[in-house]
Amino acid sequence: MTRWLTFALLFAAPPLVAQQDSLMREAVRLATEGQSDSARAIVESQLNRSSPSDASYSELLFTAGMVSDTARVAAQYFRRVSIEYSRSPWADRALLRLAQLAFAAGDLEDVRRYTGRIILDYPLSPVRGQAAFWAGRAEFDLDDPVAACRHMDDAERNTADNIELANQVAFYLQRCTSVLAAGAGRADSASADEGNRGAVTVYAVQVAAVSSAAAADQAMRALGAAGHPARVFKDADGLLKIRVGRFRRRQDAEALVPELRRVIGGNPFVVEERR
Numbered sequence: 372m373t374r375w376l377t378f379a380l381l382f383a384a385p386p387l388v389a390q391q392d393s394l395m396r397e398a399v400r401l402a403t404e405g406q407s408d409s410a411r412a413i414v415e416s417q418l419n420r421s422s423p424s425d426a427s428y429s430e431l432l433f434t435a436g437m438v439s440d441t442a443r444v445a446a447q448y449f450r451r452v453s454i455e456y457s458r459s460p461w462a463d464r465a466l467l468r469l470a471q472l473a474f475a476a477g478d479l480e481d482v483r484r485y486t487g488r489i490i491l492d493y494p495l496s497p498v499r500g501q502a503a504f505w506a507g508r509a510e511f512d513l514d515d516p517v518a519a520c521r522h523m524d525d526a527e528r529n530t531a532d533n534i535e536l537a538n539q540v541a542f543y544l545q546r547c548t549s550v551l552a553a554g555a556g557r558a559d560s561a562s563a564d565e566g567n568r569g570a571v572t573v574y575a576v577q578v579a580a581v582s583s584a585a586a587a588d589q590a591m592r593a594l595g596a597a598g599h600p601a602r603v604f605k606d607a608d609g610l611l612k613i614r615v616g617r618f619r620r621r622q623d624a625e626a627l628v629p630e631l632r633r634v635i636g637g638n639p640f641v642v643e644e645r646r
Contacts, residue, residue, distance in 0.1 A: 392427070395434040402438040410438040429456035433465055442472050453488075454584045457605045463489050463496040470505050482509035484600045490525070492604070500529030504540055511543070520547035571645070574624035575614040578631050578639040580606075587611040590635055597634045599627075617644065 394413065402410035414435045421428055429452050436448030445468070452465035466485045473481035486506035489496055496502070507522035523543050530537040578601070579590050587603050590613050594601040601615045615631060618624045624641045631639040 392430070395430060398434055398438055407438060407440060411435075411440070414438055423455075429459035429461045432456070433461040433468075436465070436468060442476070446472055450588055451584050454587050454603050454611055455605065457492075457603075463493040463498055463502075466493075467498045467501055467505070470502065474505055474509060479509045479513050480600060481595070482506065483513075484595075484602070486522075488602055492602075500526045500533065500540075501536060503529060504536060504543075507540075507543060511546075516546070520544070523547055571619075573617040573619060573644050574621045574641050575616050575618070575644055576624050576627050576631055576639050577612055577614045577642050578635050579613045579637060580610040581613070582610060584611070587613055593635055594631070599631065599634065614642065 394417065398410040398413040401407070401413070414431060418428075418431050418435065421431060432448050432452045436445040436452070439445035439448060449465040449468045449472075452459070452461050453469065456462055466489050470482050470485035470489075473479070473485060482505055486502040486509070489499060489502035490506070493499070503522045503526035507519045507526060510516070510519035510522060523540055524547070526540045527537070527544060530540055578594065579587075581587050581590065591601045591603060594613075594615060599615045601613050603611050603613045606612050616624060616627060618627075621641060628639050628641065
């Protein structure tokens with residue numbers, strides 16, 4: 372079994388696999404037992420028989436990522452799920468896999484990006500606890516213990532049904548007692564201010580609206596390489612909207628427009644978002 376496949380199946384938590392239909396569970400089982408060629412044959416056969424418009428297509432893509440023989444191919448499948456099927460039950464799970472792949476590769480900023488999308492865009496996700504855990508580990512490695520401990524605290528509150536993960540979180544939380552205590556006053560004050568304001572308007576820069584996952588991925592890679600992590604979502608018009616930043620002040624977003632135009636071209640513009 373390849374190093375990537377061993378890593379992927381090691382973190383194939385039961386809640387993720389349990390939601391797959393019997394044929395996809397069989398593919399994952401075969402891969403787990405070292406029969407990865409047979410597993411991929413099953414998934415590829417189903418993909419060839421299915422249409423991208425089928426309700427089960429996102430699940431097929433996700434499983435294809437799970438049984439892929441390389442991390443690069445797996446990431447391609449998971450990105451397709453997260454971008455093309457962002458409203459499917461598999462989108463948040465695909466983002467989690469991308470975060471785990473990024474962590475294994477040492478791409479800690481990508482871990483931040485993928486876990487941040489889960490926490491912000493899928494706040495009720497059943498994998499939120501896992502996302503917070505990996506976000507916390509990344510922040511520890513990035514030498515930001517305050518952010519790391521806040522994520523671990525979030526993970527602890529969202530791991531009730533995953534004893535193994537809860538134990539891992541507890542291990543890291545041992546490092547957090549003094550950190551969380553020091554930040555508690557500031558966090559409480561910020562929460563109170565947020566509550567007084569109610570829903571908050573933030574400003575982002577939309578840099579592109581494209582129709583294909585490949586084009587979206589290319590734009591996000593260019594932005595990331597230039598130090599501007601981006602996020603993408605599929606709008607009601609079917610286009611993939613790529614945006615950068617969440618600013619409290621409109622002028623801060625506007626100040627970023629010329630730089631993003633230099634990086635990616637086109638006509639970036641400021642949009643409002645509600646949080």
